Amino acid sequence: MFIFLIICLMVPMMSYAASTDTFVCEKLDDSQVATIASAYMFGQKFDMGNSLSAIAWQESLAGKWKIRLGRNASFGVYHINIKTAMKRLHKKDTHFMRGIVAQHLVDNDNLSAKLAVEELKYWKKVRHSNWHKVWASYNNGYHYTKQAKQYALNIAAIIKKIKKCQPVQAYVKVIKSTRYAEL
Numbered sequence: 001m002f003i004f005l006i007i008c009l010m011v012p013m014m015s016y017a018a019s020t021d022t023f024v025c026e027k028l029d030d031s032q033v034a035t036i037a038s039a040y041m042f043g044q045k046f047d048m049g050n051s052l053s054a055i056a057w058q059e060s061l062a063g064k065w066k067i068r069l070g071r072n073a074s075f076g077v078y079h080i081n082i083k084t085a086m087k088r089l090h091k092k093d094t095h096f097m098r099g100i101v102a103q104h105l106v107d108n109d110n111l112s113a114k115l116a117v118e119e120l121k122y123w124k125k126v127r128h129s130n131w132h133k134v135w136a137s138y139n140n141g142y143h144y145t146k147q148a149k150q151y152a153l154n155i156a157a158i159i160k161k162i163k164k165c166q167p168v169q170a171y172v173k174v175i176k177s178t179r180y181a182e183l
Contacts, residue, residue, distance in 0.1 A: 023057055023157075023158045023161045023162070023165075025161065025162075025164070025165035025166070025167065025168070028062070028165070028167060028168070031062075031063060032057075032061065032062035032063065032064065033062075033167045033168055033171050034171060035056055035062040035063040035077060035109070036053045036056055036057060036062050036162060036165075036168050036171075037053075037168050037171035037172045037175060038109065038113075038175070039052045039053040039055075039056040039062075039077065039078075039113060040052065040053040040162075040168070040172055041172060041175050041176070042110070042113045042117070043113070043117060046117050046120075046121065048117060048120050048121075050159045050162070050163070051120060051131070051134075051135065051155065051159070052078070052113065052116060052117065052120070053159075053162050053168075054155045054156075054158040054159045054162060055078050055116060055135075055138065055155065056077050056078060057158050057162070058151070058154055058155060058158060059074075059077070059078050059079035060076070060077050060078070060079060062077070063077050063109070066079075066105075066106045067102075067106060073098075073102070075101075075102045075105035075106050075112070076105035076106060076108075076109070076111070076112030076115075076116075077109050077112050077113070077116075078112050078113065078115070078116035080105055080112055080115045080116060080119070082098050082101065082102055084115070084119065085101050085102075085105060085115055086098065086101060088115055088118055088119075089101060089115075116138075119138055120134060120138060123137040123138055131152075131156075132149075132152040132153075132156065133152070134152075135151060135152040135155040135156070136148035136149055136151055136152040138151075139151040139152075
C-alpha cells in the first residue's frame with residue numbers, strides 16, 4: 001500500500017518535470033509574470049538576469065512548485081539543492097536545520113535568488129563563462145551528462161521566449177521605473 005501511494009505521488013511530479021521546458025507567454029498568470037520579472041531584475045545586477053529568469057521557469061514554473069523531495073531535495077523558486085544551501089549558509093547539516101532552511105527557501109524568494117546567483121557565479125568561474133556548461137552544471141554539478149546538456153538547451157530556449165514575452169518585459173519596465181522614481 002505504501003509503495004502504491006509513493007508511485008501515485010510521483011507520477012504527477014514526473015509529468016511536471018517533462019513539461020518544464022514548455023514556456024508559453026500567453027498562459028502565464030500574474031504571479032508567474034511577477035516572479036520572472038523579479039528574477040530578471042535580481043539577476044541583472046550580476047549580468048545574470050536572463051539566466052535567473054529562465055531557471056525560475058525551468059525549476060518551479062516561476063514559483064508554482066517550490067518543493068522537490070527525494071534524494072536530491074531542492075527548494076524555492078530556483079530549486080536550490082538543500083545540501084548546497086546548508087553549506088552556503090554555513091548551517092550544521094541536521095534534519096531539523098534542513099527543515100528550517102527548506103522553509104526559508106520556500107518562503108523567501110530573495111534568499112533563493114541570492115543562493116541561485118552564488119551557484120551560477122561558482123559555475124561561471126569553473127566553466128570559464130561558457131553559459132551552456134554553466135547552466136548544465138547548475139542542474140547537475142560536475143557531471144556533464146546528456147540530461148545536463150538538455151537542461152542547458154532548455155534554458156537557452158526559455159531565455160529566447162522570455163525576451164519576446166510582452167507581459168514580462170512590461171513588468172520589468174514598471175519595476176525599473178519604480179526604482180528610479182524612488183531614488
